[in-house]
Amino acid sequence: MAIAVKLDDLLHDRRMTLTELAERVGITIVNLSILKTGKARAIRFSTLEAICAALSCQPGDILEYLPDAAQEAEAA
Amino acid sequence: MPRSHAVALPVAYVALRILIVLNWLGGAAILALLTATIVAEEWTMTALGITPASPIRPMLMGLRAIAALGLIGVPLNHAVLARLVAIVQTVGRGDPFIAANAYRLNAIAWALLALQLLSMVIGGIGEALSTPDNPLDLDAGFSINGWLAVLLTFILARVFAEGALMREDLEGTV
Numbered sequence A: 001m002a003i004a005v006k007l008d009d010l011l012h013d014r015r016m017t018l019t020e021l022a023e024r025v026g027i028t029i030v031n032l033s034i035l036k037t038g039k040a041r042a043i044r045f046s047t048l049e050a051i052c053a054a055l056s057c058q059p060g061d062i063l064e065y066l067p068d069a070a071q072e073a074e075a076a
Numbered sequence B: 001m002p003r004s005h006a007v008a009l010p011v012a013y014v015a016l017r018i019l020i021v022l023n024w025l026g027g028a029a030i031l032a033l034l035t036a037t038i039v040a041e042e043w044t045m046t047a048l049g050i051t052p053a054s055p056i057r058p059m060l061m062g063l064r065a066i067a068a069l070g071l072i073g074v075p076l077n078h079a080v081l082a083r084l085v086a087i088v089q090t091v092g093r094g095d096p097f098i099a100a101n102a103y104r105l106n107a108i109a110w111a112l113l114a115l116q117l118l119s120m121v122i123g124g125i126g127e128a129l130s131t132p133d134n135p136l137d138l139d140a141g142f143s144i145n146g147w148l149a150v151l152l153t154f155i156l157a158r159v160f161a162e163g164a165l166m167r168e169d170l171e172g173t174v
Helices: A007-013 A018-025 A029-036 A045-055 A067-075 B003-039 B041-047 B057-092 B099-129 B144-171
Strands: A003-005 A063-065
Touching: A007 A018, A007 A029, A007 A045, A018 A029, A018 A045, B003 B041, B003 B057, B057 B099, B099 B144
Parallel strands: none
Antiparallel strands: A003 A063
């Protein structure tokens, strides 16, 4: 997947644990872990909105498009 | 889940299992009769009370053909029933919207189509054998309900395939 999730960096910057974020956002740690490890296939706008509100950031701070990863995925 | 639905599932499972056994037993009976009319024709005719002067005698080859075609229907019926059992089991596990069920429904639709064609051939033979003096009343031939069931099953298979895809997408959604 060419979309990288930078939740780890954001949590580190905000000195926040995944458990705390899960409580604030209102979704399970399991689902947040799926998102954090890049295993999610899609993200709801409502989830994105809640994470942005909890971490005081923009969607672009959480997600990043990596063209090289896309090319590697196509080659594989 | 309403109580009637909770009961319907085990009832359907048991009924389908019974139908599978009855289907094979019926097939074995047809095979036995067909074999007997070929291997020991006179003995079988006497046992069935069919005299040499009986109007059934000239129909014998046609009736054998109908019996042979009936045998083809046995594995087709089994294909339908066995897949229905598997589908009922997935409903019991609470996970029916899977790709496997879409493939099963598609296979059921093809088997039903083959059964309808078989029924039309058998009906045609019956018509050919039947005379005004000796009408042969077979429960076979073109059936609008049968063809509707074929169409419905093909559509249902497609619905299941789409449903399984949508569910797969939803599972990866956070």
